[in-house]
Amino acid sequence: MTPSRTSTRRKVLISGASIAGPALAHWLHRAGFEVTVVEKAGALRAGGYPIDIRGTATEVVRRMGILPELRDAHTDTRRYTFLDADGRTVAALDGHAVAGGEEGPDLEVRRGDLATSLYALVRDDVEFLFDDSIDTLDESEQGVVGVTFRSGRQRTFDLLVGADGMHSRTRASVFGPEEQFHRYLGHCFAIFTMPNSFGLSHELTMWNVPGKAAALYAVGDDDRLHGFLSFHQPEPPSAALRNPDVQRDLVGAVFADARWEVPGMVDAMREADDLFFDTVGQIRMPHWSSGRVALVGDAAYAPSFLTGQGSSLALVGAYMLANALATNRDHATAFAAYERRTREFVAENQALVDTGGATLFPTTAGALEQRNARLRKLDTMPSATARPAYSALRLPKVAPTR
Numbered sequence: 538m539t540p541s542r543t544s545t546r547r548k549v550l551i552s553g554a555s556i557a558g559p560a561l562a563h564w565l566h567r568a569g570f571e572v573t574v575v576e577k578a579g580a581l582r583a584g585g586y587p588i589d590i591r592g593t594a595t596e597v598v599r600r601m602g603i604l605p606e607l608r609d610a611h612t613d614t615r616r617y618t619f620l621d622a623d624g625r626t627v628a629a630l631d632g633h634a635v636a637g638g639e640e641g642p643d644l645e646v647r648r649g650d651l652a653t654s655l656y657a658l659v660r661d662d663v664e665f666l667f668d669d670s671i672d673t674l675d676e677s678e679q680g681v682v683g684v685t686f687r688s689g690r691q692r693t694f695d696l697l698v699g700a701d702g703m704h705s706r707t708r709a710s711v712f713g714p715e716e717q718f719h720r721y722l723g724h725c726f727a728i729f730t731m732p733n734s735f736g737l738s739h740e741l742t743m744w745n746v747p748g749k750a751a752a753l754y755a756v757g758d759d760d761r762l763h764g765f766l767s768f769h770q771p772e773p774p775s776a777a778l779r780n781p782d783v784q785r786d787l788v789g790a791v792f793a794d795a796r797w798e799v800p801g802m803v804d805a806m807r808e809a810d811d812l813f814f815d816t817v818g819q820i821r822m823p824h825w826s827s828g829r830v831a832l833v834g835d836a837a838y839a840p841s842f843l844t845g846q847g848s849s850l851a852l853v854g855a856y857m858l859a860n861a862l863a864t865n866r867d868h869a870t871a872f873a874a875y876e877r878r879t880r881e882f883v884a885e886n887q888a889l890v891d892t893g894g895a896t897l898f899p900t901t902a903g904a905l906e907q908r909n910a911r912l913r914k915l916d917t918m919p920s921a922t923a924r925p926a927y928s929a930l931r932l933p934k935v936a937p938t939r
């Protein structure tokens with residue numbers, strides 16, 4: 538679908554086709570916008586680690602009509618087992634008790650399954666430019682954003698939205714370097730796939746010593762599983778961030794003396810062709826828009842995987858931004874409304890980092906013992922009680938349609 542020059546529909550370019558991008562594309566298309574999505578990868582990224590959809594975000598996917606297929610794709614993790622340094626069981630928790638509280642069960646799906654469902658919703662209505670990205674932006678011409686793509690094509694749009702993730706280039710080019718918005722949370726992690734030679738199925742097994750964690754996550758019955766190695770590091774390892782060889786050496790050195798299955802995991806990490814290494818951090822910005830450019834999802838307010846809320850914030854943020862644009866013709870008013878109505882929800886969910894998953898990665902022996910004592914006492918995880926942050930936002934009743 539090529540945008541027509543004579544079209545009076547407002548043209549929006551979205552950078553990034555993962556969760557926030559296609560979700561926003563869906564709602565904006567329904568609201569009558571002409572939408573183009575540019576994605577630097579050659580195709581939609583499939584597969585991937587499991588993510589959760591909870592609270593208000595569940596209502597968003599219900600309104601999109603994809604809740605039934607996401608329920609079918611639910612990974613149904615049945616058991617969480619926590620191990621000590623020698624691989625002895627500290628606690629084993631029933632997955633059904635862990636996922637979801639008073640509001641009903643959480644949805645846990647592979648990130649790629651969610652992205653695929655969102656893409657399938659919009660691919661016939663929205664223009665997708667894969668294997669391309671924004672090279673330069675020009676806001677000097679009145680009323681439009683001029684974009685030159687890496688491929689050389691040049692286009693103009695009424696608005697641009699960066700949905701290009703934690704390390705957003707859109708954010709860097711409009712708001713400045715990432716450092717000023719990145720809140721480092723003191724941990725680094727490596728995630729990769731490896732052979733499931735352990736016979737694990739629908740379960741997560743996590744080994745901890747103070748400041749280090751290793752997990753085997755068998756999302757289904759597959760012959761491969763997700764290996765996860767995370768460690769406390771007071772300062773972000775800047776040298777490692779752009780160099781996979783340095784990342785592998787760093788992780789190898791940190792886990793050199795570890796017991797249980799960790800040596801085999803480190804070997805698998807060294808072999809993996811899908812290693813994903815990053816710092817654990819959040820994006821916190823004073824504003825999510827500037828001129829005709831706005832940010833959504835991780836690009837604007839990544840909460841870190843310690844909250845388990847990144848995808849949910851991306852879905853809810855996309856809905857709120859589309860709603861604001863659909864109900865306010867003036868983009869500045871719309872961006873202000875998006876921010877005003879969404880910021881508290883984002884802040885509450887980012888704050889989960891101090892109480893939620895972070896407590897699964899204690900950095901001192903005392904804190905680890907306290908966590909283990911809590912786990913031993915529990916039939917359910919602490920988070921299985923009511924979690925108002927997930928549901929703290931009431932969606933505008935009217936879906937963003939015209």
Ligand SMILES: Cc1cc2nc3c(=O)[nH]c(=O)nc-3n(C[C@H](O)[C@H](O)[C@H](O)COP(=O)(O)OP(=O)(O)OC[C@H]3O[C@@H](n4cnc5c(N)ncnc54)[C@H](O)[C@@H]3O)c2cc1C
Nearest residue numbers: 553555556557577589670701702834835842845846847848
């Ligand atoms: C190990 C791990 C575990 C996680 N667990 C959970 C969980 O349990 N629950 C949860 O809710 N969230 C979880 N998350 C977070 C979740 O994956 C993200 O918060 C969520 O995917 C955010 O979606 P997004 O669309 O904003 O950004 P992303 O998913 O990061 O997508 C950004 C997209 O933009 C593209 N892109 C990047 N740069 C450019 C460019 N210059 N031009 C064009 N395209 C570009 C990328 O290729 C990508 O497709 C986890 C993350 C990790 C890493």
